[in-house]
Amino acid sequence: MDSPPILSTELSIVIPIYNELESIPALRAELAVVLSQTRLACVEIICVDDGSTDGSDALLKAWAQEDPQVHVLIFSRNFGQQAAITAGLEHCQGERVVIMDADLQDPPELILEMLEKSRQGFDMVYARRQNREGESRFKKASAYLFYRLMRAVIGLDLPEDTGDFRLMNRRCLEAFLSMREQNRFLRGMFHWVGFRQTEVLFSRPPRQSGYTKYPFSKMLSLSINAALSFSTLPLRLILMLGCGVSLFGAGYAIYSILWHLITGDTVKGWTTLIVLITLIGGSTLICLGIIGEYVSRIYDEVKGRPQYLLREIIAPATRKSAE
Numbered sequence: 001m002d003s004p005p006i007l008s009t010e011l012s013i014v015i016p017i018y019n020e021l022e023s024i025p026a027l028r029a030e031l032a033v034v035l036s037q038t039r040l041a042c043v044e045i046i047c048v049d050d051g052s053t054d055g056s057d058a059l060l061k062a063w064a065q066e067d068p069q070v071h072v073l074i075f076s077r078n079f080g081q082q083a084a085i086t087a088g089l090e091h092c093q094g095e096r097v098v099i100m101d102a103d104l105q106d107p108p109e110l111i112l113e114m115l116e117k118s119r120q121g122f123d124m125v126y127a128r129r130q131n132r133e134g135e136s137r138f139k140k141a142s143a144y145l146f147y148r149l150m151r152a153v154i155g156l157d158l159p160e161d162t163g164d165f166r167l168m169n170r171r172c173l174e175a176f177l178s179m180r181e182q183n184r185f186l187r188g189m190f191h192w193v194g195f196r197q198t199e200v201l202f203s204r205p206p207r208q209s210g211y212t213k214y215p216f217s218k219m220l221s222l223s224i225n226a227a228l229s230f231s232t233l234p235l236r237l238i239l240m241l242g243c244g245v246s247l248f249g250a251g252y253a254i255y256s257i258l259w260h261l262i263t264g265d266t267v268k269g270w271t272t273l274i275v276l277i278t279l280i281g282g283s284t285l286i287c288l289g290i291i292g293e294y295v296s297r298i299y300d301e302v303k304g305r306p307q308y309l310l311r312e313i314i315a316p317a318t319r320k321s322a323e
């Protein structure tokens with residue numbers, strides 16, 4: 001007897017989740033509505049629990065038990081959103097994959113528009129924020145600065161006001177999965193793979209419940225990672241700074257000798273000396289610090305540790321087959 005044909009998964013949705021107990025019910029309801037509108041026969045939802053401590057994992061397990069579309073990956077601890085997305089992308093089977101946040105700041109209905117663009121032949125469709133309702137002025141200002149600085153520092157034409165919310169096809173996904181670096185700035189990596197990319201615009205709603213998991217310290221660490229993992233410009237700037245300081249030093253030495261020869265004055269200039277020593281000492285330390293950041297990243301790459309560890313995987317035993 002022939003077994004029923006296995007349907008290939010048409011769409012995977014990858015959702016990183018860290019302490020989102022309050023957001024999950026609304027997310028589930030909204031996703032159900034949108035997925036019924038896609039008219040796709042085989043969809044999987046991959047929730048990656050990034051070491052939540054508020055019981056999100058239990059809620060996700062209950063969801064997976066009721067809905068065979070849902071897969072749950074549970075990390076052994078918090079590894080960060082970038083690792084959670086990576087895990088979901090490595091696990092998914094879909095011909096197309098969407099990455100979205102759990103807090104409904106990435107509106108699920110946009111998936112329909114993304115699918116439309118993807119069908120028109122685009123390999124990657126990213127969502128670009130037109131505005132950010134209800135976010136603090138500081139968050140808006142830091143996000144504004146983040147995108148502009150990254151553009152200037154990375155030198156890549158990274159699309160502004162674009163997060164991880166996007167849809168990509170297998171071709172892009174395979175390219176992304178072939179990049180094995182430890183220090184991951186996903187937005188940069190998604191941009192780096194190239195292919196045909198386009199945007200859909202949306203206004204980013206405020207978080208419906210819970211609180212942001214990106215305090216200033218995490219934003220800062222993401223920005224430093226982004227700048228250093230995609231650019232060696234800071235090293236070049238060090239070189240230029242070094243050259244500048246040395247030239248200044250040489251110029252100042254000539255000036256001092258001439259001054260001494262002309263006036264015979266040797267005691268004066270003590271303040272200048274202290275200022276110069278401090279300046280040069282400070283800039284040397286900054287340079288060492290920047291080099292240290294690169295060295296620590298090289299160290300991370302050499303160690304080659306896994307990017308995340310799984311405590312549990314809840315996946316339907318067999319992939320859905322045609323009834």
Ligand code: UDP
Nearest residue numbers: 016017018050080081084101102212213214
């Ligand atoms: N997130 C995660 N691990 C973390 C921090 C955040 O998986 O260490 C998830 C979080 O649950 C959410 C998404 O990443 O689904 C975006 O986080 P958040 O909404 O807090 O960021 P914001 O929108 O404030 O920038």
Ligand code: MG
Nearest residue numbers: 101103105207
């Ligand atoms: Mg959010």
